[in-house]
Protein backbone atom coordinates (compact mmCIF):
# COMPACT_ATOMS: atom_id res chain seq x y z
CA UNK A 1 0.00 0.00 0.00
CA UNK A 2 1.27 3.46 -0.88
CA UNK A 3 2.65 5.33 2.10
CA UNK A 4 2.56 9.08 2.66
CA UNK A 5 4.88 11.05 4.92
CA UNK A 6 3.77 14.38 6.33
CA UNK A 7 4.52 16.61 9.29
CA UNK A 8 2.02 17.36 12.04
CA UNK A 9 2.94 19.84 14.76
CA UNK A 10 6.60 19.36 13.87
CA UNK A 11 6.49 15.56 14.03
CA UNK A 12 7.00 13.46 10.92
CA UNK A 13 4.53 10.64 10.45
CA UNK A 14 4.11 8.03 7.72
CA UNK A 15 0.64 6.64 7.09
CA UNK A 16 -1.21 4.84 4.31
CA UNK A 17 -2.41 6.97 1.41
CA UNK A 18 -6.03 7.95 1.93
CA UNK A 19 -5.66 8.30 5.68
CA UNK A 20 -7.27 11.46 7.03
CA UNK A 21 -5.24 14.16 8.74
CA UNK A 22 -7.32 13.46 11.84
CA UNK A 23 -6.33 9.80 11.91
CA UNK A 24 -2.69 10.68 11.24
CA UNK A 25 -2.71 13.20 14.08
CA UNK A 26 -4.29 10.71 16.44
CA UNK A 27 -1.67 8.13 15.51
CA UNK A 28 0.85 10.58 16.94
CA UNK A 29 -1.23 11.04 20.08
CA UNK A 30 -2.22 14.56 19.06
CA UNK A 31 -5.70 15.52 20.21
CA UNK A 32 -7.89 17.20 17.62
CA UNK A 33 -11.40 17.97 18.90
CA UNK A 34 -14.38 16.61 16.94
CA UNK A 35 -18.15 16.76 17.19
CA UNK A 36 -19.54 15.27 13.97
CA UNK A 37 -16.86 12.62 13.42
CA UNK A 38 -17.25 8.99 14.43
CA UNK A 39 -14.68 6.42 13.31
CA UNK A 40 -17.47 3.92 12.57
CA UNK A 41 -19.50 6.27 10.37
CA UNK A 42 -18.76 8.07 7.12
CA UNK A 43 -17.42 11.57 7.75
CA UNK A 44 -19.24 14.61 6.46
CA UNK A 45 -17.14 17.42 7.88
CA UNK A 46 -20.14 19.38 9.04
CA UNK A 47 -19.16 20.81 12.42
CA UNK A 48 -15.71 22.15 11.44
CA UNK A 49 -14.41 21.83 15.00
CA UNK A 50 -11.51 19.72 13.76
CA UNK A 51 -10.07 22.43 11.50
CA UNK A 52 -6.28 22.54 11.19
CA UNK A 53 -3.82 24.77 9.41
CA UNK A 54 -2.24 23.23 6.31
CA UNK A 55 0.70 25.12 4.86
CA UNK A 56 -0.21 26.52 1.46
CA UNK A 57 -3.96 26.02 1.84
CA UNK A 58 -6.14 29.08 1.45
CA UNK A 59 -8.48 28.14 4.29
CA UNK A 60 -8.33 26.06 7.43
CA UNK A 61 -9.05 22.42 6.56
CA UNK A 62 -11.35 19.99 8.42
CA UNK A 63 -8.99 17.23 9.55
CA UNK A 64 -11.66 14.52 9.54
CA UNK A 65 -12.32 14.75 5.80
CA UNK A 66 -8.93 15.91 4.53
CA UNK A 67 -6.71 13.17 3.17
CA UNK A 68 -2.99 13.29 3.86
CA UNK A 69 -0.70 14.42 1.04
CA UNK A 70 3.05 13.86 0.67
CA UNK A 71 5.03 16.64 2.33
CA UNK A 72 1.96 18.18 3.95
CA UNK A 73 2.77 20.44 6.89
CA UNK A 74 -0.06 20.58 9.39
CA UNK A 75 -0.51 22.62 12.56
CA UNK A 76 -3.32 21.52 14.83
CA UNK A 77 -3.08 24.28 17.43
CA UNK A 78 -1.97 27.38 15.52
CA UNK A 79 -3.52 30.63 16.89
CA UNK A 80 -5.92 30.95 13.93
CA UNK A 81 -7.00 27.33 14.44
CA UNK A 82 -7.75 27.91 18.11
CA UNK A 83 -9.60 31.13 17.30
CA UNK A 84 -11.70 29.39 14.64
CA UNK A 85 -12.62 26.60 17.04
CA UNK A 86 -13.59 29.11 19.72
CA UNK A 87 -15.88 30.89 17.26
CA UNK A 88 -17.47 27.61 16.15
CA UNK A 89 -18.16 26.61 19.75
CA UNK A 90 -19.58 30.05 20.57
CA UNK A 91 -21.86 29.89 17.52
CA UNK A 92 -23.16 26.51 18.66
CA UNK A 93 -23.72 27.77 22.20
CA UNK A 94 -25.54 30.82 20.82
CA UNK A 95 -28.41 28.53 19.81
CA UNK A 96 -28.23 26.05 22.66
CA UNK A 97 -30.13 25.98 25.96
CA UNK A 98 -28.04 27.38 28.81
CA UNK A 99 -28.96 24.57 31.19
CA UNK A 100 -25.75 22.61 31.50
CA UNK A 101 -26.06 22.51 35.28
CA UNK A 102 -29.24 20.46 35.08
CA UNK A 103 -28.83 18.74 31.70
CA UNK A 104 -28.74 14.94 31.85
CA UNK A 105 -25.65 14.96 29.61
CA UNK A 106 -23.63 17.31 31.82
CA UNK A 107 -20.24 15.74 32.20
CA UNK A 108 -20.57 13.57 29.11
CA UNK A 109 -21.57 16.25 26.57
CA UNK A 110 -19.00 16.78 23.82
CA UNK A 111 -20.10 20.38 23.28
CA UNK A 112 -19.74 21.15 26.97
CA UNK A 113 -16.31 19.51 26.99
CA UNK A 114 -15.20 21.59 23.99
CA UNK A 115 -16.51 24.78 25.58
CA UNK A 116 -14.55 24.08 28.75
CA UNK A 117 -11.42 23.09 26.83
CA UNK A 118 -11.44 26.31 24.81
CA UNK A 119 -12.73 28.59 27.56
CA UNK A 120 -15.88 29.54 25.67
CA UNK A 121 -19.04 30.66 27.48
CA UNK A 122 -22.59 31.18 26.29
CA UNK A 123 -22.75 34.53 24.44
CA UNK A 124 -23.83 37.33 26.79
CA UNK A 125 -26.80 39.53 25.89
CA UNK A 126 -25.46 42.22 23.59
CA UNK A 127 -22.84 39.96 22.06
CA UNK A 128 -22.93 39.94 18.24
CA UNK A 129 -23.53 36.19 18.46
CA UNK A 130 -26.42 36.36 20.93
CA UNK A 131 -29.76 36.01 19.19
CA UNK A 132 -32.82 33.91 18.70
CA UNK A 133 -32.81 30.34 20.06
CA UNK A 134 -34.98 27.46 18.97
CA UNK A 135 -37.95 26.83 21.23
CA UNK A 136 -39.12 23.48 19.91
CA UNK A 137 -41.18 21.29 22.25
CA UNK A 138 -39.31 18.10 23.15
CA UNK A 139 -40.58 14.88 21.57
CA UNK A 140 -41.69 12.77 24.54
CA UNK A 141 -44.04 10.66 22.46
CA UNK A 142 -42.38 7.29 23.02
CA UNK A 143 -41.19 5.40 26.09
CA UNK A 144 -37.56 4.90 24.98
CA UNK A 145 -36.08 8.08 23.59
CA UNK A 146 -36.40 11.72 24.53
CA UNK A 147 -35.62 14.02 21.62
CA UNK A 148 -34.89 17.67 22.38
CA UNK A 149 -33.98 19.31 19.11
CA UNK A 150 -33.16 22.55 20.94
CA UNK A 151 -29.96 20.77 22.04
CA UNK A 152 -29.18 19.35 18.59
CA UNK A 153 -26.07 20.74 16.91
CA UNK A 154 -26.94 19.23 13.50
CA UNK A 155 -23.83 17.07 13.42
CA UNK A 156 -25.83 14.45 11.51
CA UNK A 157 -24.34 11.47 13.35
CA UNK A 158 -27.81 10.16 14.24
CA UNK A 159 -28.86 10.37 10.58
CA UNK A 160 -25.81 8.39 9.49
CA UNK A 161 -26.12 5.82 12.28
CA UNK A 162 -29.78 5.21 11.36
CA UNK A 163 -28.90 4.81 7.68
CA UNK A 164 -25.48 3.15 7.79
CA UNK A 165 -25.81 0.85 10.78
CA UNK A 166 -29.50 0.03 10.73
CA UNK A 167 -30.43 0.75 7.10
CA UNK A 168 -33.58 2.40 8.45
CA UNK A 169 -33.32 5.94 7.01
CA UNK A 170 -35.89 7.17 9.52
CA UNK A 171 -33.92 10.30 10.41
CA UNK A 172 -32.86 13.06 8.05
CA UNK A 173 -32.30 16.79 7.87
CA UNK A 174 -35.51 18.74 7.37
CA UNK A 175 -36.42 22.35 6.60
CA UNK A 176 -33.93 25.13 5.75
CA UNK A 177 -31.75 27.77 7.34
CA UNK A 178 -32.42 28.54 11.00
CA UNK A 179 -35.40 26.16 10.90
CA UNK A 180 -33.20 23.19 9.94
CA UNK A 181 -33.61 20.25 12.28
CA UNK A 182 -33.35 16.49 12.32
CA UNK A 183 -36.73 15.01 11.49
CA UNK A 184 -38.15 11.51 11.69
CA UNK A 185 -40.15 10.44 8.64
CA UNK A 186 -40.98 13.90 7.30
CA UNK A 187 -41.21 15.45 10.78
CA UNK A 188 -43.32 12.96 12.72
CA UNK A 189 -43.12 12.40 16.45
CA UNK A 190 -41.06 9.26 16.99
CA UNK A 191 -44.10 7.31 18.11
CA UNK A 192 -45.75 7.91 14.75
CA UNK A 193 -42.63 7.27 12.68
CA UNK A 194 -41.04 4.06 11.45
CA UNK A 195 -38.40 4.25 14.22
CA UNK A 196 -37.88 0.89 15.92
CA UNK A 197 -36.10 2.40 18.96
CA UNK A 198 -32.90 0.50 18.31
CA UNK A 199 -30.99 3.29 20.04
CA UNK A 200 -28.25 3.64 17.40
CA UNK A 201 -28.87 7.38 17.21
CA UNK A 202 -28.68 7.60 20.98
CA UNK A 203 -25.22 6.09 21.13
CA UNK A 204 -23.66 8.68 18.81
CA UNK A 205 -25.41 11.89 19.86
CA UNK A 206 -22.74 14.23 21.27
CA UNK A 207 -25.15 16.36 23.32
CA UNK A 208 -28.38 16.01 25.29
CA UNK A 209 -30.53 16.12 22.16
CA UNK A 210 -31.22 12.39 22.44
CA UNK A 211 -31.62 10.73 25.80
CA UNK A 212 -32.51 7.24 26.99
CA UNK A 213 -35.61 7.98 29.02
CA UNK A 214 -34.97 5.02 31.30
CA UNK A 215 -31.77 6.62 32.58
CA UNK A 216 -33.15 10.10 33.19
CA UNK A 217 -32.96 11.02 36.85
CA UNK A 218 -30.95 7.93 37.75
CA UNK A 219 -27.67 9.68 38.33
CA UNK A 220 -24.70 10.55 36.16
CA UNK A 221 -23.13 7.78 34.04
CA UNK A 222 -20.06 7.58 36.28
CA UNK A 223 -22.29 7.07 39.32
CA UNK A 224 -24.07 4.05 37.86
CA UNK A 225 -23.14 0.42 38.24
CA UNK A 226 -22.94 -1.52 34.96
CA UNK A 227 -24.42 -5.01 35.02
CA UNK A 228 -25.11 -7.59 32.34
CA UNK A 229 -28.81 -7.65 31.49
CA UNK A 230 -31.33 -8.98 28.98
CA UNK A 231 -33.21 -6.62 26.71
CA UNK A 232 -36.92 -7.23 26.78
CA UNK A 233 -37.86 -5.06 23.85
CA UNK A 234 -38.39 -7.50 20.97
CA UNK A 235 -38.35 -10.85 22.73
CA UNK A 236 -35.07 -12.05 21.19
CA UNK A 237 -33.41 -11.73 24.57
CA UNK A 238 -30.15 -10.06 23.53
CA UNK A 239 -27.78 -9.58 26.43
CA UNK A 240 -25.67 -6.50 26.88
CA UNK A 241 -23.75 -4.62 29.55
Ligand code: FES
Pocket residue numbers: 033034035036037044045046047048049050051062063064065
Ligand atom coordinates in the same frame (compact mmCIF):
# COMPACT_ATOMS: atom_id res chain seq x y z
FE1 FES B 1 -14.41 17.25 11.49
FE2 FES B 1 -16.81 17.80 12.46
S1 FES B 1 -15.26 16.58 13.32
S2 FES B 1 -15.86 18.59 10.69
